[in-house]
Amino acid sequence: MSKHHDELDEKAPPKGGFSRRGFFRGVGVTSGALGSAILGEQEADAAQAAGAKIGPGAVPVSLNINGKVHNINVEPRVTLLDACRNHLDITGAKRVCDRGTCGACTMIANGKVIYSCTVLAVDAQGKQIQTIEGIAAAARPHPLSTAFVNNDGQQCGYCTPGFVMAAKGLLDKNPSPTYDQVKAGLGGNLCRCGTYVGVRKAVLEAAKAMKGAKNA
Amino acid sequence: MPNYSWPPMSTRKAIGQRLSRHDGLEKSTGKAKYNSDLNKPGMLQSALLTSPYAHARVRSIDTSAAEKAPGVTAVRVIATPGTELQWQSQEIAIVAASTEQAARDAVRLIKVDYEVLPHVVKEEDISKVGNRAKPAGEQLTGDPDKAFKEADVVNEGHYGIPVLTHCCLEPHGQVVQWNGDQVNYWPSTQNVSGIGGDLAKNIELPATAIKVHQDHIGGGFGSKFGSDRWGVEGARLSKASGGRPVKTFLDRATELNIAGNRPSAYARIKMGAKKDGTIIAWESTSWATGGMGGGALPPIPYVITNIPNRRLNHSAVATNGGPLRAWRAPNHPQASFLTCAAVEDLAAKLGMDPIEVFVKNIEYAPEARRESYVHQFKKAAELAEWSKRWHRRGDSGSGPVKRGLGVGICSWGGAGHASTCNARINPDGSVDIELGSQDLGTGTRTIIAQVAAETLGLPVNAIKVKLGDNSLPPSNGSGGSTTVGGVSSSTRIATVNALDQLFEKVAASLSTTADKLEAVGGKIQVKGDPAKSLTWAAACRKLGTQSIAAQGQNNPRNPLGLNTQGVAGVQIADVSVDVETGVVKMNRMVAVQDCGLVVNPKLAEGQVTGACIMSICGALMEERVMDGQTGRVLNPDMEFYKLAGAADIGEIIVHMDIREELDKRGVIGLGEPPTVGGVAAIANAVANAIGVRVPIIPLTPDRVLRALEERRSA
Ligand code: FES
Ligand code: FES
Numbered sequence: 001m002s003k004h005h006d007e008l009d010e011k012a013p014p015k016g017g018f019s020r021r022g023f024f025r026g027v028g029v030t031s032g033a034l035g036s037a038i039l040g041e042q043e044a045d046a047a048q049a050a051g052a053k054i055g056p057g058a059v060p061v062s063l064n065i066n067g068k069v070h071n072i073n074v075e076p077r078v079t080l081l082d083a084c085r086n087h088l089d090i091t092g093a094k095r096v097c098d099r100g101t102c103g104a105c106t107m108i109a110n111g112k113v114i115y116s117c118t119v120l121a122v123d124a125q126g127k128q129i130q131t132i133e134g135i136a137a138a139a140r141p142h143p144l145s146t147a148f149v150n151n152d153g154q155q156c157g158y159c160t161p162g163f164v165m166a167a168k169g170l171l172d173k174n175p176s177p178t179y180d181q182v183k184a185g186l187g188g189n190l191c192r193c194g195t196y197v198g199v200r201k202a203v204l205e206a207a208k209a210m211k212g213a214k215n216a
Numbered sequence: 217m218p219n220y221s222w223p224p225m226s227t228r229k230a231i232g233q234r235l236s237r238h239d240g241l242e243k244s245t246g247k248a249k250y251n252s253d254l255n256k257p258g259m260l261q262s263a264l265l266t267s268p269y270a271h272a273r274v275r276s277i278d279t280s281a282a283e284k285a286p287g288v289t290a291v292r293v294i295a296t297p298g299t300e301l302q303w304q305s306q307e308i309a310i311v312a313a314s315t316e317q318a319a320r321d322a323v324r325l326i327k328v329d330y331e332v333l334p335h336v337v338k339e340e341d342i343s344k345v346g347n348r349a350k351p352a353g354e355q356l357t358g359d360p361d362k363a364f365k366e367a368d369v370v371n372e373g374h375y376g377i378p379v380l381t382h383c384c385l386e387p388h389g390q391v392v393q394w395n396g397d398q399v400n401y402w403p404s405t406q407n408v409s410g411i412g413g414d415l416a417k418n419i420e421l422p423a424t425a426i427k428v429h430q431d432h433i434g435g436g437f438g439s440k441f442g443s444d445r446w447g448v449e450g451a452r453l454s455k456a457s458g459g460r461p462v463k464t465f466l467d468r469a470t471e472l473n474i475a476g477n478r479p480s481a482y483a484r485i486k487m488g489a490k491k492d493g494t495i496i497a498w499e500s501t502s503w504a505t506g507g508m509g510g511g512a513l514p515p516i517p518y519v520i521t522n523i524p525n526r527r528l529n530h531s532a533v534a535t536n537g538g539p540l541r542a543w544r545a546p547n548h549p550q551a552s553f554l555t556c557a558a559v560e561d562l563a564a565k566l567g568m569d570p571i572e573v574f575v576k577n578i579e580y581a582p583e584a585r586r587e588s589y590v591h592q593f594k595k596a597a598e599l600a601e602w603s604k605r606w607h608r609r610g611d612s613g614s615g616p617v618k619r620g621l622g623v624g625i626c627s628w629g630g631a632g633h634a635s636t637c638n639a640r641i642n643p644d645g646s647v648d649i650e651l652g653s654q655d656l657g658t659g660t661r662t663i664i665a666q667v668a669a670e671t672l673g674l675p676v677n678a679i680k681v682k683l684g685d686n687s688l689p690p691s692n693g694s695g696g697s698t699t700v701g702g703v704s705s706s707t708r709i710a711t712v713n714a715l716d717q718l719f720e721k722v723a724a725s726l727s728t729t730a731d732k733l734e735a736v737g738g739k740i741q742v743k744g745d746p747a748k749s750l751t752w753a754a755a756c757r758k759l760g761t762q763s764i765a766a767q768g769q770n771n772p773r774n775p776l777g778l779n780t781q782g783v784a785g786v787q788i789a790d791v792s793v794d795v796e797t798g799v800v801k802m803n804r805m806v807a808v809q810d811c812g813l814v815v816n817p818k819l820a821e822g823q824v825t826g827a828c829i830m831s832i833c834g835a836l837m838e839e840r841v842m843d844g845q846t847g848r849v850l851n852p853d854m855e856f857y858k859l860a861g862a863a864d865i866g867e868i869i870v871h872m873d874i875r876e877e878l879d880k881r882g883v884i885g886l887g888e889p890p891t892v893g894g895v896a897a898i899a900n901a902v903a904n905a906i907g908v909r910v911p912i913i914p915l916t917p918d919r920v921l922r923a924l925e926e927r928r929s930a
Pocket of ligand 2: 154157194195
């Protein structure tokens with residue numbers, strides 16, 4: 001959960017005890033990447049205040065994805081997700097709900113877990129963006145990817161990249177999560193095939209493996 | 217004829233192994249390409265215009281502005297003037313353009329004049345559907361009126377389970393390229409071998425002109441067999457755009473509105489029993505909808521079908537909603553819920569344990585499965601600590617959080633479908649197995665490799681499995697839990713045939729005859745004389761330059777004992793319900809499931825676990841909510857069409873009922889059966905916890921509180 005979002009919650013005391021976060025909990029999504037998805041709201045506000053006007057036609061956009069800079073021309077309304085999928089052939093992140101509910105599009109930007117369907121490509125400029133394609137060390141899969149296989153944390157696999165990224169975001173912040181923290185940390189991602197049992201185990205296994213690797 | 221039978225359980229090496237799925241790493245690294253991921257050179261995007269009304273007639277449609285819009289290459293009208301639109305989001309027109317944004321902008325420029333017509337979209341209260349209910353005629357067995365008079369206890373209840381949508385995470389759609397007399401077609405499909413033919417007949421081309429390819433599919437659950445309107449129109453857009461590939465994948469709202477749903481089922485059920493729990497009478501009035509075709513009578517009474525006296529009346533209710541599609545175990549979850557809920561309510565009235573009531577009446581179940589159910593009730597009860605945790609209805613202490621247990625059952629067929637497999641053994645020792653099948657995430661690739669490895673005495677990773685292309689030997693679509701039986705059998709037959717040819721080639725060099733050889737542990741050896749052997753590689757080198765190619769076919773009419781049909785399963789839910797907030801929390805789900813010979817228990821358990829989680833979604837959250845006023849779907853998105861998350865499911869305990877006598881029956885499908893009993897189990901657990909039936913699924917807090925309130929005011 002981003003700091004920005006926490007502030008939002010504090011500043012706007014829920015009417016009738018109905019907070020935005022509580023609201024999302026009520027609709028079956030517990031926590032996780034949700035909220036932190038509002039990447040760059042402050043930055044975007046700042047840009048607007050400065051009077052910068054772009055579009056409506058395609059504009060040059062420069063994205064730093066997995067350490068590589070990509071220069072493309074897209075309309076300002078194009079999301080980071082669609083820029084990756086439709087213009088850069090970076091298709092690990094999936095478009096499922098396209099409105100910040102399911103987590104299939106999860107990426108990491110400047111260390112924060114985001115829903116890339118809720119971030120405009122123009123607003124993602126200047127960030128270090130990481131996608132599922134960029135998390136593995138050379139030639140070896142990321143321990144999370146391996147753990148998802150070992151624990152069968154996937155069936156059709158369409159949600160899987162999003163889960164792996166959300167889990168990575170979680171472990172980056174909390175390398176030794178408890179079982180309950182894992183459940184909560186994955187609450188921003190949905191799977192239709194019902195793989196949560198394997199996913200939860202996978203994250204715990206990966207956490208152990210990654211700590212082991214660090215201590216070695 | 218060679219001996220194709222499965223090797224006995226005790227000697228199996230690859231079959232029965234808990235192997236991880238072969239395409240797992242591809243998926244968990246994001247490398248797996250789904251057809252919705254494709255970016256083909258010159259590819260156009262598209263957008264659909266769909267009906268804003270549940271029922272309307274198109275008076276006129278004007279696409280001229282759209283055609284001139286920037287980036288647009290083709291516009292097609294689907295609903296020509298005069299067309300009656302029968303549900304919201306029905307397809308009206310489609311546009312191809314250079315980008316998605318351009319296509320969507322152009323769609324907004326299409327002008328349609330509608331004559332809005334009256335609609336019916338809600339069926340829960342059948343008295344309000346007017347002439348939309350079509351009674352199917354009474355089904356009568358025995359003499360229910362007399363039996364109800366003779367019953368010691370009669371219970372009446374009403375129950376309902378709403379329309380659900382498939383909500384596949386990968387939406388329906390395709391990339392398609394119609395170039396000259398050939399169409400390259402990359403759909404999201406459960407039907408790789410068959411979908412090309414479906415598209416062909418809709419665009420008047422021979423089936424052989426359609427080349428279908430799909431490596432992965434992001435969920436289907438019964439909804440992805442045909443080419444669909446968007447497939448056909450996508451192809452025509454491509455042709456109209458000079459043969460450039462066109463991508464069409466539905467947006468989430470359209471996906472939820474028109475790409476399939478599971479029909480509802482509502483019923484008033486009366487049951488009569490003797491004091492000892494023997495059920496003697498059943499009477500039900502039921503109705504269901506899955507769009508304009510209505511909804512069929514679910515198979516009730518479920519499993520304990522042969523209650524001697526029964527009267528069934530069913531009406532199909534035509535509603536202005538998207539049309540139903542097969543949804544994992546069509547009509548079974550509904551039937552299981554209606555039946556198990558009624559049995560549970562009857563048991564509560566009798567003051568009996570519902571499992572006892574089921575067992576007491578098990579002779580009403582098909583004879584072949586009775587023993588399995590009894591065995592599974594026992595096993596599930598043990599795993600769920602039934603004897604310790606089950607209590608009489610409502611007898612759950614004085615605190616606000618009430619714990620309860622409930623049971624649900626399933627049955628399914630699951631015989632293997634028609635499937636053809638090519639097995640090739642190459643001189644370099646490699647093995648290729650090819651089928652025009654698909655892996656829905658069920659593990660089809662992996663189990664095919666296990667079967668081939670078993671036959672050939674090789675490690676599983678020595679087998680290369682190729683699926684997902686309609687140039688490969690055909691297999692039927694993956695529906696009805698028919699795939700595992702079909703592909704395991706065809707693979708077994710093909711590999712036995714291939715191996716026999718290899719034996720013929722090498723027998724002389726081992727100074728024996730082919731019938732004396734066996735393939736074990738990476739070697740071809742003389743039976744009973746392992747010293748006389750060749751390594752697999754050495755044996756294959758004897759092929760010279762020519763590979764061995766052999767075919768195997770599963771013929772559903774004569775599956776040679778390799779696969780069969782008919783399974784049983786029992787699920788028990790353990791829930792806690794807060795009677796102050798109405799919130800139901802899952803503590804635990806226990807599933808005991810039979811599927812004959814289990815090729816890969818790890819993947820089988822995953823199927824069952826996933827099915828339990830789907831049942832939790834269905835029992836507690838999922839419902840397509842219609843607005844009577846506007847006729848629209850109120851929740852065509854994923855924040856209000858709710859699915860459970862990782863923290864909502866409690867713990868799940870799966871026990872595959874693997875026993876020699878079940879194993880001997882052969883392979884049986886597993887996709888559907890475990891999706892059946894969970895909703896019933898959860899609904900019954902809630903009734904057990906709070907002491908009152910919450911009649912309508914999903915068991916949302918408002919419904920739980922209303923049921924409690926109604927009891928208080930009764
Ligand atoms: S696609 Fe971005 S959250 Fe669902
Ligand atoms: S594995 Fe299919 S949606 Fe999660």
